Each structure stands twice: as C-alpha cells, then as structure tokens.
Amino acid sequence: MQHQLKHIDIFRSLSDEALLAVSNHSQEMSYPKGTILIRADKIEPYFYILKSGIARAYSDGENQQINFWFGESGSVLFSFNSYINDKPGYENIELLEDCVLIRIRLIDLFNLYQANIELANWGRKMAERELIATERRLIDRSFKGAAERYQEFTDQSPALLKRVALKHIASYLGVTQVTLSRIRAGK
Amino acid sequence: MQHQLKHIDIFRSLSDEALLAVSNHSQEMSYPKGTILIRADKIEPYFYILKSGIARAYSDGENQQINFWFGESGSVLFSFNSYINDKPGYENIELLEDCVLIRIRLIDLFNLYQANIELANWGRKMAERELIATERRLIDRSFKGAAERYQEFTDQSPALLKRVALKHIASYLGVTQVTLSRIRAGK
DNA sequence: TTCATTTTTTAACAAATGTAAAATGTGAGC
DNA sequence: GCTCACATTTTACATTTGTTAAAAAATGAA
Numbered sequence: 068m069q070h071q072l073k074h075i076d077i078f079r080s081l082s083d084e085a086l087l088a089v090s091n092h093s094q095e096m097s098y099p100k101g102t103i104l105i106r107a108d109k110i111e112p113y114f115y116i117l118k119s120g121i122a123r124a125y126s127d128g129e130n131q132q133i134n135f136w137f138g139e140s141g142s143v144l145f146s147f148n149s150y151i152n153d154k155p156g157y158e159n160i161e162l163l164e165d166c167v168l169i170r171i172r173l174i175d176l177f178n179l180y181q182a183n184i185e186l187a188n189w190g191r192k193m194a195e196r197e198l199i200a201t202e203r204r205l206i207d208r209s210f211k212g213a214a215e216r217y218q219e220f221t222d223q224s225p226a227l228l229k230r231v232a233l234k235h236i237a238s239y240l241g242v243t244q245v246t247l248s249r250i251r252a253g254k
Numbered sequence: 255m256q257h258q259l260k261h262i263d264i265f266r267s268l269s270d271e272a273l274l275a276v277s278n279h280s281q282e283m284s285y286p287k288g289t290i291l292i293r294a295d296k297i298e299p300y301f302y303i304l305k306s307g308i309a310r311a312y313s314d315g316e317n318q319q320i321n322f323w324f325g326e327s328g329s330v331l332f333s334f335n336s337y338i339n340d341k342p343g344y345e346n347i348e349l350l351e352d353c354v355l356i357r358i359r360l361i362d363l364f365n366l367y368q369a370n371i372e373l374a375n376w377g378r379k380m381a382e383r384e385l386i387a388t389e390r391r392l393i394d395r396s397f398k399g400a401a402e403r404y405q406e407f408t409d410q411s412p413a414l415l416k417r418v419a420l421k422h423i424a425s426y427l428g429v430t431q432v433t434l435s436r437i438r439a440g441k
Numbered sequence: 442t443t444c445a446t447t448t449t450t451t452a453a454c455a456a457a458t459g460t461a462a463a464a465t466g467t468g469a470g471c
Numbered sequence: 472g473c474t475c476a477c478a479t480t481t482t483a484c485a486t487t488t489g490t491t492a493a494a495a496a497a498t499g500a501a
Contacts, residue, residue, distance in 0.1 A: 126393055126397070128397050131397075133393055133396045133397055135389070135392060135393050135396070147385070147386045147389060148386065150382070151379075151382045151383065151385075151386050152386075157390075157393070180375055180378065181371070181375065183371075184368070184370075184371040184374055187371050187374035187375050187378060188367055188368065188374050188377075188378075190378045191367065191374060191375075191377045191378035191381055192338075194378055194381035194382045194385050195337070195338045195381045196338065197385050198334070198338075198381055198384050198385040198388060199334045199335070199338050199339075201385060201388045201389050201392060202322070202334060202388050203344075204392055205322060205388060205391055205392045205395070206313055206320055206322050206344075208392070208395055208428060209320045209322070209425060209428050210313070210315050210318075210320055212487090213487085213488080232447095232448070232449095233448075233449065234448075234449085238396060241395060241396050242488075242489090243488075243489060243490085244448090244449075244450090245449095245450085245451085245488085245489070245490080245491095246487085246488055246489075247449095248449065248450050248451075249450090249487095249488090251449095251450090252450075252451085399457085400457085400458080419477095419478070419479090420478075420479065421478075421479085429458075429459090430458070430459060430460085431478090431479075431480090432458080432459070432460080432461095432479095432480085432481085433457085433458055433459075434479095435479065435480050435481075436457095436458085436480090436481090438479095438480090439480075439481085
C-alpha cells in the first residue's frame with residue numbers, strides 16, 4: 068500500500084527508494100481514544116509513528132502510575148525493551164485521543180536495517196535524538212525546580228497542556244498533582 | 255595501527271572486516287587523572303572508548319555542578335551535542351583516574367556509518383542501549399526514593415562507589431551531599 | 442438540563458530534602 | 472609526625488514536597 072509517508076516529518080530525509088521500502092512494509096491504522104496500544108510485560112511486535120492525535124507512556128508502580136513520555140504528531144511509539152532487547156517492556160502506551168498511526172512490524176524494520184544502509188542510519192539518528200532529549204530531561208530534574216520545569220513545559224508544549232490531564236503532566240514533571248496545583252496557583 | 259579492538263566488549267559483535275575499518279581510523283591514547291577530556295561549549299571532534307580508568311560527565315549551572323554520568327572500562331565517551339547535532343555540548347568529561355582510551359574522529363566515524371552497514375547498525379544499537387539506560391534512570395527518579403537509588407547504585411556499581419568522590423555520586427543520584435550523608439548514616 | 446463521575450484545587454499536617462556553617466576525617470607532601 | 476587542602480559528616484534550621492482527606496470545579500452521558 069502506497070500511503071503518503073513522505074509528508075511525515077520523521078521520514079523527510081529519506082530517499083524515494085528508502086521511503087518505498089518502508090512503505091511496502093507499513094500500514095496506516097486508526098484507533099479510538101482510550102486504546103492501550105502497548106502493554107507492559109508483553110513483547111510488542113510493532114513500531115508505530117503517530118500521524119495524528121496524542122499518546123502517553125506510563126509505568127505502573129505499587130502505589131502510583133508514572134507518566135514519563137508524551138507523543139504528538141510525528142512521534143515514534145514503541146516498547147523500548149521489545150525494540151532493543153526483544154523482551155517485555157515496562158511501559159504502557161495509551162492513546163489520549165483518536166489517533167491515526169503508521170505501523171511496521173519490528174521484524175520487518177530490523178530486516179530493513181540490515182538490508183538498507185540509509186535506513187540503518189535513519190534508525191541510528193532516531194535513537195540518538197531520543198537519547199539526547201531524554202538525557203536533557205534527566206539533567207533538568209537536578210538543575211531546575213518543579214516550577215521552572217512546569218514553565219518550560221507550558222512554553223514548549225502548549226498543545227499538550229490543553230489536551231492532557233494535569234495529573235499526567237504532574238508525573239511527567241516528576242511531582243505530585245498537589246504540587247503541580249500549588250505551582251499553577253503561584254504559591 | 256592495528257591495536258586490539260576485538261577484546262573490547264563493545265566491539266565484540268563486529269566482524270573482522272568491520273573491526274579493521276574502525277582500527278584503521280582509531281588511535282590509542284593515554285591521559286592522566288584530572289584531564290578534562292571534553293569541554294562544554296566546544297565542538298568535540300572525537301569519539302572515545304574507555305579501555306581503562308573511570309570518567310565522569312558533568313554540567314555546570316549557576317550555583318552547582320551536576321554529575322549525570324559515569325564511565326568505566328568499555329564505556330563510550332562523546333559530547334552528545336557534538337555527535338548528534340554538530341554543535342557545542344553541555345557536558346564536560348573529566349578523567350577521574352589515569353585512563354587509556356581509543357579515539358576516532360567523528361568525521362571518520364560518520365563516514366564509516368555511511369559506508370558500512372554493519373557499523374551503521376552497531377552505532378544504532380549503541381545509541382539504543384544508552385537510550386534505554388537513560389530512560390530507566392529518569393523513571394527511577396520518580397518511582398524510587400533517594401535511599402533506594404543509592405542502594406541500587408552500590409549494588410550495581412560497587413567499583414565506582416570506592417573510586418569516586420561521594421559528592422559526585424550525590425549529584426548523580428539527584429540529591430545533595432548532605433542528603434547522601436544522611437542516607438549513608440541510615441538516618 | 443441534571444446527575445454521576447472524574448479532575449483539580451485547597452487545607453492541614455508530616456516527611457524529605459535543602460542550606461549554611463562547623464566539626465571531623467583523609468591523604469599528599471614536607 | 473605535621474600541615475595544608477580537600478572531602479565528608481554533623482547540626483540546626485528553612486523550605487519544598489508529599490500525604491491524606493475533603494471541597495470545589497469541570498466533564499460527559501442520559
């Protein structure tokens with residue numbers, strides 16, 4: 068199926084040939100709001116790219132649920148541990164709105180990585196981009212107070228602020244919902 | 255120069271051919287304890303692999319210095335922002351002991367990535383491993399208390415505990431040195 | 442609308458962590 | 472051993488954040 072991958076930002080750097088290779092192994096899917104797309108403790112066989120809608124990744128603890136990631140249009144969605152270690156993961160991914168996604172089987176993606184050097188480097192850069200963003204968040208937790216982290220979130224992701232429940236934003240920022248309420252009240 | 259890359263863990267998966275290609279562009283270097291190998295705000299032209307010794311990466315803030323990474327034998331050292339974005343970085347890397355390192359110019363490494371699909375996938379997996387480790391640390395900051403994070407550090411990195419100043423371990427764990435002292439005292 | 446459910450805020454108190462300064466420990470070099 | 476410089480611990484107090492519970496506000500379905 069030849070769907071329009073080339074208009075998706077993450078594929079913009081790819082040649083027509085590489086794009087066709089991906090296209091041949093991918094499908095466009097629609098899921099309703101509330102779908103748990105990826106479940107912790109299961110090996111997730113697909114890699115997804117979000118075309119529209121928003122999603123969150125969270126991990127369940129004994130007393131709490133930690134939301135550690137948000138995805139918007141253009142984000143890549145996958146179970147880290149399935150993708151990297153072929154093992155069940157620690158993250159659940161929930162669609163917070165009706166979503167349209169491109170999906171590709173991990174086994175097909177890995178075959179493409181082995182066969183096409185352009186795609187192998189595309190996958191490398193994707194991991195590198197995620198890595199630098201994640202490390203910055205980790206460092207910011209030490210350097211910046213919760214109020215400052217909230218301010219940056221509102222500056223950088225105003226769309227998420229409007230569309231995502233504050234309880235999820237609170238745990239994304241590393242604080243409780245009560246603390247986030249206090250920050251928002253300016254106290 | 256044909257030095258013994260194949261005995262370094264991170265290269266273990268590579269074929270002799272790929273190993274030779276890396277070897278042809280890499281050099282073994284020795285630096286004394288205290289060397290600032292990589293400086294923030296400068297583009298760092300080399301990628302390093304630590305053969306022996308230990309190192310730390312830190313970022314300078316207004317009032318504090320945050321240590322966010324430790325490297326042991328087998329670790330890869332590079333300026334994230336130089337490597338990924340070709341821009342000056344935010345991290346300094348200091349050698350905490352006399353170190354032996356393998357270095358390769360980023361430009362050579364990137365050329366290898368473009369020319370050799372095995373190395374492109376090696377670089378991809380390296381970024382993926384770092385990514386999953388970094389994300390777990392971020393999630394652990396929300397799930398686990400400082401005492402538990404310290405306990406895990408001592409369990410997983412007993413060598414670092416002995417060889418690294420506690421003030422660096424404190425900021426690695428995301429607490430002040432006073433808090434770490436309290437945790438160690440069991441109070 | 443109205444009702445039920447969920448989300449968000451507020452309050453009171455407890456616990457954890459930070460700050461600053463002093464005391465103690467440690468190791469290198471004389 | 473002594474001294475200096477630096478690392479670590481301790482103390483006292485301030486601040487932030489967490490916990491629990493309840494109230495208020497927002498949301499969505501009938």
